[in-house]
Amino acid sequence: MAISEAVIGAVHVSKRFGHVQALRDATVLVPAGKVVALVGDNGAGKSTLMKTLLGLNQPDAGEIIIGGEAVRLNSVRDAQARGVDAVHQDLALAPELSVVDNMFLGHEIAVGPGFLRRRLMAEQAVDALERLGIRLPSLTVPVRELSGGQRQAVAVARAVMWSRTAILMDEPTAALGARQSEIISQLMRTVASHGLGVLVVSHDLPRILRAADTVTVLWRGETVLESPAADLTVPDLVATMVGYRGEAAS
Amino acid sequence: MTLEQTHAMAVDDRARPPANPLIAWLRTRAAWILLLDIALIAVFSALSRNHVFWSIANAQSLLLSVSQILLLALGLAMMLGAGIFDLSLGANLVLSSVVGALVMRSFQTKPGDPTSYPNPAIAIVAGLLACAAVGALYGLVNGLIIAIGNINSLITTLATLGIGTGVALLLTGGTDLAGLPVDLQTDLGLNTVLGIPIPAIVAIVIAVVLWVVVRFMRYGLRTQAIGSSRMSAERSGVRVRTHLISLTVLGGGLAGLAGFIDLARFGSTAIAGHSNDALAAVTAAVIGGTLLEGGRISIPGTIWGALLAVIVQSGLVISGVSSLWQLIVVGAVLLIAVLLDRVAAIRRTRASRT
Numbered sequence: 021m022a023i024s025e026a027v028i029g030a031v032h033v034s035k036r037f038g039h040v041q042a043l044r045d046a047t048v049l050v051p052a053g054k055v056v057a058l059v060g061d062n063g064a065g066k067s068t069l070m071k072t073l074l075g076l077n078q079p080d081a082g083e084i085i086i087g088g089e090a091v092r093l094n095s096v097r098d099a100q101a102r103g104v105d106a107v108h109q110d111l112a113l114a115p116e117l118s119v120v121d122n123m124f125l126g127h128e129i130a131v132g133p134g135f136l137r138r139r140l141m142a143e144q145a146v147d148a149l150e151r152l153g154i155r156l157p158s159l160t161v162p163v164r165e166l167s168g169g170q171r172q173a174v175a176v177a178r179a180v181m182w183s184r185t186a187i188l189m190d191e192p193t194a195a196l197g198a199r200q201s202e203i204i205s206q207l208m209r210t211v212a213s214h215g216l217g218v219l220v221v222s223h224d225l226p227r228i229l230r231a232a233d234t235v236t237v238l239w240r241g242e243t244v245l246e247s248p249a250a251d252l253t254v255p256d257l258v259a260t261m262v263g264y265r266g267e268a269a270s
Numbered sequence: 271m272t273l274e275q276t277h278a279m280a281v282d283d284r285a286r287p288p289a290n291p292l293i294a295w296l297r298t299r300a301a302w303i304l305l306l307d308i309a310l311i312a313v314f315s316a317l318s319r320n321h322v323f324w325s326i327a328n329a330q331s332l333l334l335s336v337s338q339i340l341l342l343a344l345g346l347a348m349m350l351g352a353g354i355f356d357l358s359l360g361a362n363l364v365l366s367s368v369v370g371a372l373v374m375r376s377f378q379t380k381p382g383d384p385t386s387y388p389n390p391a392i393a394i395v396a397g398l399l400a401c402a403a404v405g406a407l408y409g410l411v412n413g414l415i416i417a418i419g420n421i422n423s424l425i426t427t428l429a430t431l432g433i434g435t436g437v438a439l440l441l442t443g444g445t446d447l448a449g450l451p452v453d454l455q456t457d458l459g460l461n462t463v464l465g466i467p468i469p470a471i472v473a474i475v476i477a478v479v480l481w482v483v484v485r486f487m488r489y490g491l492r493t494q495a496i497g498s499s500r501m502s503a504e505r506s507g508v509r510v511r512t513h514l515i516s517l518t519v520l521g522g523g524l525a526g527l528a529g530f531i532d533l534a535r536f537g538s539t540a541i542a543g544h545s546n547d548a549l550a551a552v553t554a555a556v557i558g559g560t561l562l563e564g565g566r567i568s569i570p571g572t573i574w575g576a577l578l579a580v581i582v583q584s585g586l587v588i589s590g591v592s593s594l595w596q597l598i599v600v601g602a603v604l605l606i607a608v609l610l611d612r613v614a615a616i617r618r619t620r621a622s623r624t
Contacts, residue, residue, distance in 0.1 A: 076505070097507040112505040114498035116565030117491070125495050126506030134488035164618065 024088040027052045027217035028073060028104060028186035031090075033082030034241070035068055042068040044241040049085070050186060050217035055208050057228045057249065058221045060238035061261050066221045067109070069238065070190050073219070074106050075099040087185055100126070103184030109191045109221075111175040115164035119156060120145045122163050123178045148181040149173075152207055169200040176207055186217035193224055205231040225254045237261055299559030299610075300571035307577050314585035323588050330462065332580055333470035334535065338363070340473045340576040341528040342547055343554035344480055345521030347572045349423075350555055351484070352517055353497040353564035354416060358427040359525045360547035361434035362408040366529030367539045368438045370401035371447040374454075374533075382449040384537070390451035394458070397450075398530050405526015406519050408434060413518030417511040431548075438541060448538035459534030469531040474573075476524065481569040490567070493517065497564025546597060550579045553600055557607035578603070 029049035035042050043065045050056045060066050075093030083090040086102045093099050113122050123145045129137045154173040179187050193201035212218045222228040229249050237245040237260045245260050315324035342359045349356050377393035380386035387393050415426045461468050484490035496503045504510050558571025583596045
């Protein structure tokens with residue numbers, strides 16, 4: 021696909037940490053309204069690529085694309101300013117803070133010298149959760165008192181709330197049971213149907229093949245396959261992930 | 271299950287009983303410490319000879335003592351909220367007071383004569399500014415090392431505790447600086463408004479401001495977010511390093527203000543009188559419910575905690591118990607508070623596992 025159609029993506033990106041070449045030639049492009057799965061074996065560079073797309077680290081070479089243009093991201097704030105947000109593998113929630121405070125951390129609504137408008141924040145949080153069909157016991161309890169699935173839901177809702185162009189999800193179902201994983205999978209489709217690009221890293225191959233439109237495979241920091249999800253089977257995918265078999269990167 | 275089936279009210283509060291504000295308040299640590307304060311005041315009033323503990327003079331003396339501990343404890347509570355542990359506040363107080371005293375004395379016409387100030391007001395204001403500036407600068411140094419150098423705050427402030435104390439001793443030659451303007455004590459340190467000592471009013475006003483900041487403002491929210499999970503705060507776009515530095519500057523500035531209050535109370539520096547301040551400040555903050563691990567600040571708890579430390583000290587003295595026991599009691603109170611936090615944390619982990 022053309023770079024100009026990608027809401028988020030990386031083109032021929034490389035990144036080295038000391039003597040570890042985390043990314044060599046990674047390319048992934050996510051069009052608006054689509055779910056793209058990024059898969060690969062452990063150490064293939066998936067998390068590094070996600071972090072690079074979020075501005076948490078900067079590529080040594082290659083380009084980061086947001087909204088069809090090459091951009092430079094020096095921090096998470098740069099990515100946020102361009103409407104990109106993420107669900108991190110560790111969820112990146114502050115356990116002592118309430119659901120509302122977590123959802124608005126870094127995006128607080130405040131007046132004057134910084135007085136929070138918590139009522140307005142709570143209303144918007146309720147709206148965001150309702151749109152995704154998420155139910156929580158309370159929005160004022162500390163996040164640590166929620167179950168794993170509820171925390172995951174909060175992290176997803178927060179990312180959906182602040183992303184205008186694309187949303188990145190790193191292992192969004194890793195900590196979840198089957199029913200909750202299915203809900204998160206459906207959430208991805210819902211989010212994409214709102215016109216956002218969704219890039220998801222997942223090890224749950226059967227589920228991700230059903231949820232994603234296209235699949236990009238990373239192998240030792242390099243993109244080795246980009247294919248419509250419908251054309252792939254789980255055994256094919258596993259073979260490509262572990263052994264660099266078949267098609268070269270497009 | 272379809273999205274339509276899960277799509278319902280986002281908040282499912284059927285299982286939650288209606289919140290009664292009084293019961294909710296009684297569940298907080300701050301409430302328990304306040305009740306303990308009241309109980310101790312009653313006990314010491316009953317035990318003290320002729321009930322002298324229960325007197326306006328003693329109340330004023332308690333408030334005067336609590337004001338300095340409270341200023342240190344408030345700064346510490348803010349820093350602890352973000353996960354910074356500052357051991358150097360007592361040394362900061364001493365160094366700030368020494369520099370403040372030197373600045374004030376530079377306005378003297380006859381060295382050592384407390385009445386030889388042509389314009390005492392200017393000398394006092396200059397001294398106040400010097401104390402606050404040195405305190406804030408001390409905090410800035412701590413903050414730069416902790417936030418930019420990524421050095422553990424305990425180690426950083428242990429080192430600057432030594433350095434700050436050493437510099438204060440070098441500047442004074444080890445003897446306390448006296449000869450400060452008389453008005454400093456009569457008009458500020460020992461003066462009262464409506465019966466309340468002026469230093470206590472200052473400390474209470476600052477406590478109220480910080481309570482508003484913690485409870486209702488973005489700064490307080492971000493401070494506790496950093497302490498709760500620094501990585502989460504960073505990934506949410508919070509400028510964590512700048513924020514940490516602003517906290518150490520705030521805590522340092524408050525320690526500098528406490529140093530000025532020292533000068534105003536005693537009319538001189540008290541270099542040797544603050545070796546136990548760190549203990550008292552940590553005790554006040556932690557027993558009040560501010561989490562040692564960061565993420566939660568209780569300003570009311572810090573106020574009642576500071577009061578508790580002072581009541582215990584003063585009550586033991588008035589009851590005729592050897593002053594050596596004060597340190598032991600305050601240390602024991604701190605241990606009990608930390609143990610209670612630990613028990614609560616274990617309960618939480620168990621609860622979240624089920």
